[in-house]
Amino acid sequence: MSDQSKLPPVEVSWFSALCDDDYEFLGVPDEQLRSSYEHCRDIVLGAERGGFDNILLPSGYQLGIDTIAFAGGIAPLISRIRLLVAVRCGEMWPPQLARQIATLDRMLGGRLTINIISSELPGQPMESGPRYRRCVEVMRILRTLLDSESLAIDGEFYKVKLEPPRVGTVSRRCPPMYFGGLSDDAREAAAEGCDVYLMWPDTLDNVKAIIDDLSARAARRGRKLRFGxxxxxxxxxxxxxxxxxxxxxxxxxxxxxxxxxxxxxxxxQSTGARRQAELRQSATGDGYIEENLWTGIGRARSGCGAAIVGDPDQVLRKLNAYRRLGIEAFILSGYPHAAECDLFARHVLPHLDHGPLTI
Incomplete structure (x- = not known):
């Protein structure tokens, strides 16, 4: 197995397919794999048994089932794994969202993390610039209230003066906020407000360039980002x-x-989705853009469109290559999600020095 003696521990998360994203054959719907409470619950429970540190619960307005409602339902059934709960900023009133987050964190004994999505209000399209500026205001509101501090914001989108909810998180601090986006607007929002910047698959050279760029943007604000x-x-x-x-x-x-x-x-049509398309177009005839990085999944999936493909040592070696660039958290998935979760847990996870990311 690959040497990782000089690498810090990494957070390893799995993915529960709340957004109608589970297949045996990509693009061929399978009723047994469609998003349901029972199916997504079983993926979460399997990830906890397998030893994963966290699990992403994605969110989409048109697709699948509601994330916050699902998180509340699964919370009493798990005892160790964290939940990375995706929240769509444009759909929520931030003070109410803060109260929901605090409640979920209490139900989980402090094991909540948040995936911030800079979404529109359904049915009301919004340009990228103002949408990301609004997202920054949402992150500021959440961080203030969940840090148990009084809020006084006179922003472009929110003008609110409010005391924090009586019931806060277990730590009385805002759970770590994970956030992704490749456009300049998204990068500026990340540098301003999030804790962990998430990126989709890319070549090792481009991953390093993104980390360097985001690190510099955050440093100009006196901040430091972690990378996923x-x-x-x-x-x-x-x-x-x-x-x-x-x-x-x-x-x-x-x-x-x-x-x-x-x-x-x-x-x-996002910058990130266009980059995934560029990778596919630049790949070899069998879909590989570089060693063990296969872009075929992007032919039937928007967003994260590539997979690390190989034997256990090759997969571990690839993950460690990203870690050496500064990646401290992985969010992994595979098809079907429950089956690939088990395979990774048996073949690769025991050889990774891993644990929950601390902020």
Whole structure:
């Protein structure tokens, strides 16, 4: 296995498919894998049994089931794993969202983390610049109230004076806020307000460039960011088996259906989504953009569109390469999510020095 003796521990998270994103064959709906409370609950419980530190509960207005409601339902059933709960800023009144977050954190015994999404209000499109400026105000409101401080904001979007809710988080501090986005507006928002900047799959050189850029933007504000990486995995006992499993995922994909899936996503025209498309277009004929990084998943999935594919040592080596660049948190997934969760937990996770990210 790869040497990681000089690397700090890394947070390793899995993904529960709340947004209708689970398949045996990409682009081929499977009723047993559609988002439901029961199916997504089983993924969370499997990730906890497998030893993962955290699990992302994604959110989409049109897709799947509600994230905060699901988090409240699953919280009493887990005892160790953290929840990374995605919240769509444009859909929520921030003081009420703060109270919901504080309540969830209490239910989890302090094991809540937050994935901030700079979303629109459903049905009311908003340009990128003001949408991200509003997101910064939301993060400021949440951090102030969840730090148990009085709020007085006279912003572009919110003008609020308010005392914090009586029931705060277990720590009386705001849970760590994870946030992603590749555009200049998104990068400025991240540097201003979040704790952990998340990025989608990219080449090692570009990952380093993004980390350097965001670090500099945060430093100009007297801040320091941590960095996370969201990617799929396909791990098997041998490389040939892993590549065959990746090919099998696309073996029943109709190109027209794949295009429809990409267009259906609300973020399909974002800077990040365009970058994922660039990676696919630049990849070799078998879909690999660099060693063990396969872009085929992006043919039927908007957003995170690549997977680390290989045997356990190859997957571990690739993860450690990102860690050496400064990545301190991984959010992993695979298809079907429960099955790939088990494979990664057995073949790779025991060889990673990992634990919850502390802010």
């Amino acid at each position: 990486y969201r990617v799929h995995v396909v791990v098997r006992e041998t490389e040939s088996e892993a590549r065959a499993a990746a090919d099998r995922l696309l073996s029943r994909l109709d190109a027209g259906v794949g295009d429809q899936i990409l267009r259906k996503s609300l973020d399909h």
